[in-house]
Amino acid sequence: xxxxxxxxxxxxxxxxxxxxxxxxxxxxxxxxxxxxxxxxxxxxxxxxxxxxxxxxxxxxxxxxxxxxxxxxxxxxxxxxxxxxxxxxxxxxxxxxxxxxxxxxxxxxxxxxxxxxxxxxxxxxxxxxxxxxxxxxxxxxxxxxxxxxxxxxxxxxxxxxxxxxxxxxxxxxxxxxxxxxxxxxxxxxxxxxxxxxxxxx
Amino acid sequence: xxxxxxxxxxxxxxxxxxxxxxxxxxxxxxxxxxxxxxxxxxxxxxxxxxxxxxxxxxxxxxxxxxxxxxxxxxxxxxxxxxxxxxxxxxxxxxxxxxxxxxxxxxxxxxxxxxxxxxxxxxxxxxxxxxxxxxxxxxxxxxxxxxxxxxxxxxxxxxxxxxxxxxxxxxxxxxxxxxxxxxxxxxxxxxxxxxxxxxxx
Numbered sequence: 001x002x003x004x005x006x007x008x009x010x011x012x013x014x015x016x017x018x019x020x021x022x023x024x025x026x027x028x029x030x031x032x033x034x035x036x037x038x039x040x041x042x043x044x045x046x047x048x049x050x051x052x053x054x055x056x057x058x059x060x061x062x063x064x065x066x067x068x069x070x071x072x073x074x075x076x077x078x079x080x081x082x083x084x085x086x087x088x089x090x091x092x093x094x095x096x097x098x099x100x101x102x103x104x105x106x107x108x109x110x111x112x113x114x115x116x117x118x119x120x121x122x123x124x125x126x127x128x129x130x131x132x133x134x135x136x137x138x139x140x141x142x143x144x145x146x147x148x149x150x151x152x153x154x155x156x157x158x159x160x161x162x163x164x165x166x167x168x169x170x171x172x173x174x175x176x177x178x179x180x181x182x183x184x185x186x187x188x189x190x191x192x193x194x195x196x197x198x199x200x
Numbered sequence: 201x202x203x204x205x206x207x208x209x210x211x212x213x214x215x216x217x218x219x220x221x222x223x224x225x226x227x228x229x230x231x232x233x234x235x236x237x238x239x240x241x242x243x244x245x246x247x248x249x250x251x252x253x254x255x256x257x258x259x260x261x262x263x264x265x266x267x268x269x270x271x272x273x274x275x276x277x278x279x280x281x282x283x284x285x286x287x288x289x290x291x292x293x294x295x296x297x298x299x300x301x302x303x304x305x306x307x308x309x310x311x312x313x314x315x316x317x318x319x320x321x322x323x324x325x326x327x328x329x330x331x332x333x334x335x336x337x338x339x340x341x342x343x344x345x346x347x348x349x350x351x352x353x354x355x356x357x358x359x360x361x362x363x364x365x366x367x368x369x370x371x372x373x374x375x376x377x378x379x380x381x382x383x384x385x386x387x388x389x390x391x392x393x394x395x396x397x398x399x400x
């Protein structure tokens with residue numbers, strides 16, 4: 001005899017979340033039943049609310065419950081430094097690190113000819129608009145080092161080249177605290193060719 | 201700048217689930233936003249429905265969406281063999297193993313004088329009623345081997361002794377496939393004292 005219907009539905013929904021296999025989904029669904037009725041209702045409400053209230057910021061594309069996100073509307077951020085990211089999850093990662101004082105631009109995807117994702121399919125047009133309004137802005141490209149990431153980086157470089165825009169990308173190399181002997185060869189190769197002088 | 205309010209609420213609710221730390225809760229909440237609106241609404245509905253529709257079976261105490269659970273109402277189960285469990289999660293574990301053909305009785309707790317949980321606080325009275333209606337029933341006590349589990353087992357043994365009831369408990373010993381050298385001493389000690397003759 002298996003789970004009652006409503007419970008197996010719930011388990012199936014939990015399995016849609018990343019990294020949740022059958023066993024974890026069962027454990028979560030069963031534990032959910034142990035929360036109070038109020039907690040379960042508020043949890044369900046928070047889910048629906050988040051999905052309904054959050055939408056892209058009209059300036060940078062980061063998710064927000066306002067028209068313009070807190071970062072774009074903050075008076076303390078340097079609006080002439082724009083960090084270009086693939087998705088809003090990366091924005092949260094940068095904000096957690098806490099040392100970046102510029103603003104962001106979320107592309108919401110990467111150029112990928114194989115998957116038929118062209119430059120006009122991602123959030124690039126609005127970036128060009130933003131950059132044109134600024135006097136000598138700095139763009140920091142922070143995309144992952146896959147074919148799609150590199151293609152997008154090159155495309156952005158080509159667009160903004162010669163337009164009085166300073167462009168950089170994040171450094172590649174050994175992650176902090178990593179054991180050298182466990183690193184993959186491509187990262188090690190990259191770290192070697194991008195080596196920095198320490199006499200400076 | 202942190203998460204928008206509705207998102208941080210959602211993250212906090214995910215953290216109430218077992219084994220979910222801050223990082224996983226964030227990942228889940230953010231991935232939930234990537235599901236379709238319909239999926240999120242149905243997920244939320246499944247949560248509330250499960251909590252509302254599921255209640256203890258009036259016979260055995262297992263959770264069900266009916267008055268009597270599928271196991272108790274099944275014609276194929278041997279109703280004179282009752283396996284006594286702490287909670288409904290254990291019922292699902294037994295049903296998954298799939299080799300048990302009797303019925304269950306969920307105590308919904310264990311006797312624990314320290315936490316002020318007495319025999320009348322758990323589902324024992326209804327077990328006595330059930331047993332009295334049966335002719336020479338078999339009780340299989342499947343409680344964990346903690347002080348509370350042992351106390352409850354002893355209490356049950358005392359109640360049903362001399363009443364034409366066959367009582368057994370699950371065997372303790374080495375889990376299947378476990379490495380002997382990694383086992384804790386108490387389990388190893390128990391496995392030794394409970395050793396079985398293989399010449400039989």
